Amino acid sequence: MRIGILTGGGDCPGLNAVIRSAVRAATGRHKWEVVGFLNGYKGLVENRFRPLDSATVSGLLDRGGTIIGTSNVDNPYKFAETVDGKRSYRDASEDVVRTYKEHNLGGLIVVGGDGTLGIARQLYKEKGLNIVGVPKTIDNDLSATDYTFGFDTAVGIVTDAVDRIKTTAESHERVMVVEVMGRDTGWIALFSGLASGAHIILIPEIPYDLRHVVTKIYERATIGKHFCVILVSEGAKPAGGQVTVKRHVDDPSMGIRLGGVGNVIAGQIEELTGIDTRVVTLGHVQRGGTPSSFDRILCTRLGVEAVNMIADGKFGMMACLKTPRIEIVPLEQAAMNRKVNPNDQMIAEAKACGISFGDGD
């Protein structure tokens, strides 16, 4: 039998580790052939692929990115094409079916976030393709799984950055605003803020009031701490206000692109306090490079489970972590978003340690 694999959406540390374990399990235990489709659904639409065997995936466990490429703009149901400089969209889902049949696939592993897995579910339901899913995102905003892979690595990267930023903030007696990813959830900021001892954490789930942020900065000054590190999620917003948008993307169905709230907050703090304030936007560094050992293990287990699912005919499902087990749930659950609960124990624990969330508590 032959199976396919593709990685879609934004990249994430651990994608290669999933590819490696899936290929090893498929080619070793089952003696299946594996093809990797290039650049997400684009490779399936255009039938661009590369064969993957045990030798090809050797050395991938700790390698960032994805050797088969990814795309967070190619949707086969609304496939963009540019002719004579003009962009138009067409339904290319039948091209996907043709490629699938041409390769005589017995199953297809789709590794992606909610968008990619939503399309996978549609292809499974409407076109009858034997699809299984593996969820990924550094944002950790999926309720079906305890943790998404990539998140632990991103938290480690931010924690390391804040450790470094703290020393320079202290030397210069500055406020440092560190903007992190996470879309409309604050998981990355919350976990890395706790791990690094950030003084203020601003997340989308707890709208902030700048007056409380400033109060915390002054409070620290009264105990001789003339510096402050503020960790802010890209989706954080003031009470009664809006998120800061970097740019509206061309296709409205793809949503807005967040970014810039760190600069807004830094400007306001400087204006209100006169304290020298700087901004560090960590951006895509959070998604690059070597996955943490936690993510490597999780990815290895998820890749093997995806192959098990195909062997067992469990299509239309995705693998997820229900500690300590890897379990499977319907692909529908990829759309179930998980946000930080402002009343969560972890928030209370952070506040007990003196961390401010800009809400006056």
Ligand code: F6P
């Ligand atoms: O969903 C993952 C993520 O990294 C978000 O945290 C961020 O908002 C977005 O992707 C950035 O996407 P892009 O790579 O298109 O800039």
